[in-house]
Amino acid sequence: xxxxxxxxxxxxxxxxxxxxxxxxxxxxxxxxxxxxxxxxxxxxxxxxxxxxxxxxxxxxxxxxxxxxxxxxxxxxxxxxxxxxxxxxxxxxxxxxxxxxxxxxxxxxxxxxxxxxxxxxxxxx
Amino acid sequence: xxxxxxxxxxxxxxxxxxxxxxxxxxxxxxxxxxxxxxxxxxxxxxxxxxxxxxxxxxxxxxxxxxxxxxxxxxxxxxxxxxxxxxxxxxxxxxxxxxxxxxxxxxxxxxxxxxxxxxxxxxxxxxxxxxxxxxxxxxxxxxxxxxxxxxxxxxxxxxxxxxxxxxxxxxxxxxxxxxxxxxxxxxxxxxxxxxxxxxxxxxxxxxxxxxxxxxxxxxxxxxxxxxxxxxxxxxxxxxxxxxxxxx
Numbered sequence: 001x002x003x004x005x006x007x008x009x010x011x012x013x014x015x016x017x018x019x020x021x022x023x024x025x026x027x028x029x030x031x032x033x034x035x036x037x038x039x040x041x042x043x044x045x046x047x048x049x050x051x052x053x054x055x056x057x058x059x060x061x062x063x064x065x066x067x068x069x070x071x072x073x074x075x076x077x078x079x080x081x082x083x084x085x086x087x088x089x090x091x092x093x094x095x096x097x098x099x100x101x102x103x104x105x106x107x108x109x110x111x112x113x114x115x116x117x118x119x120x121x122x123x124x
Numbered sequence: 125x126x127x128x129x130x131x132x133x134x135x136x137x138x139x140x141x142x143x144x145x146x147x148x149x150x151x152x153x154x155x156x157x158x159x160x161x162x163x164x165x166x167x168x169x170x171x172x173x174x175x176x177x178x179x180x181x182x183x184x185x186x187x188x189x190x191x192x193x194x195x196x197x198x199x200x201x202x203x204x205x206x207x208x209x210x211x212x213x214x215x216x217x218x219x220x221x222x223x224x225x226x227x228x229x230x231x232x233x234x235x236x237x238x239x240x241x242x243x244x245x246x247x248x249x250x251x252x253x254x255x256x257x258x259x260x261x262x263x264x265x266x267x268x269x270x271x272x273x274x275x276x277x278x279x280x281x282x283x284x285x286x287x288x289x290x291x292x293x294x295x296x297x298x299x300x301x302x303x304x305x306x307x308x309x310x311x312x313x314x315x316x317x318x319x320x321x322x323x324x325x326x327x328x329x330x331x332x333x334x335x336x337x338x339x340x341x342x343x344x345x346x347x348x349x350x351x352x353x354x355x356x357x358x359x360x361x362x363x364x365x366x367x368x369x370x
Contacts, residue, residue, distance in 0.1 A: 018178050024205055025195040026185035028213035033244035036223020037237075045221035053217045055328040055360040060215050060352025061190050062316055062329040063336025064197065067347070068309040070337045073200055074171045075298065076305055084306070091310045092317065100318055102157050102311070109310035110164075114303035121299060 079117055087112035134262040142266035146273030149258070154250045155278055157311070159285040161189055164307030166289025168193065171305055172200045176290045183286040187279060188248050191216040193308055194348065203345035211348050222252050229255065230271055232264040243268065246275035324363025331355035 044050075069088050070081065091109020098104045136142040162183060169179035174196070186192045191212040198208045223244055230243065251274050259267045293301045316329050332355035339347035 015175065015177075018174055018199060019181060021199055021205055021208060022178065022182045022185060022195065024209050025182070025191060025212045028209045029186050029188050029191050029216045029219065030245060031213070032216055032219040033223050033247055034241055036220045036247070037227050037240045037244045039220075040224045040227035040231075040240075043224060045224045050221045051322070051324065051364075052357065052360045053214075054221070054322075055324050055363075056214055056352050056356030057216075057218045058316060058325045059328040059332030059335075059354075059356035059359060060194070060211065060348060061312055062332035063339075063348055063351035063355065064190075064194055064215075065309045065312045065316070065336075066333035067336045067340050068197070069313070071340055073197070074305070076171075076302055079302060087306065088310060088313060092313065095314050095318075100314075102314060103153065103160075105314045106157070106160060106307055106311050109314075110303040110306045113306050114299055117299040117302055 083113055083116040136266055139269040143269040143273035146270035147277045150274045150277035155281050158250050158278060159281050161308055161311050162282045162285035163289035164304050165189060165192060166286040167293035167301055167304035168196055170290045170293035172196055179286050179290045183282050188216045201344050207345055214352055223247050226252055226255055229259040230268045243272060246279060251275040251278050324360045327363050328356045328359025331359055
């Protein structure tokens, strides 16, 4: 950041920096798959360490999902909290009433938010 | 849907035929749901201000959606590469036990080891569930080609869906784009809440859902890691102490 920037360096960095971050992300993903091949048949996937790691992964994903619904970044942040929570609750309810129909649950959850936003911004 | 064990293992005749059967079976409700979630991912990448190449590169090289979403979300709030790497690694750690259980099923005599390292990149939840179900019903030599066909089609659908999501986000009204970006929070919320086999995981998820947003208000870039490790460990410990189904 301290170096003087040539005008056309910025677009380049703006393109390649995220690519580099994604390479790191891909490596952090593939390492588990490769380790899985190396260790297959030699470790117990039901063991205590894996149960703990699975709990961390679940907690992390749940934290991300809750954050994206309650405190989203970007344009989602402009929708009222009640719309996002209401859409999530309705999607949740439909999912379980429909015997865990994923298409229906996701469709209702996302659809209700679209409808609510449409009503607020286009009609009102 | 039958759970009975077949008396003789299914033989599709050749590796090529097995691959074709796998490819054909990949098209169905699971791949529609998968496609929808990658449409959501493409839309998310668009909303964050990155290019379609970033979206496609992430899907091609990562191909594990929770980690991809964590990466883009963390990148958008300006988290460091270290935080992103650890968060993505922890999010995708479930791929290790999945691979450990799937690879022995795909193993056949005479297949070079590198092929398993290549196919392992294509291990993700939709294909894994199908392979764990269908693999045992067919002869061992045809399982790897079957999975290659199945996962190859899923991967292609994911790439196409990522591109469609990105393109849609730039052309449909803003209120529709919001819905596309909202697909994945809902999708993963439902996946997590449908999996209630282990008490410790339910606890971990509930604690994470509470801790995630709360910590985000205090330390935005580190909140995901902290919530994951703290809530996950608490859920694991409490769940283990509480009952036999830890």
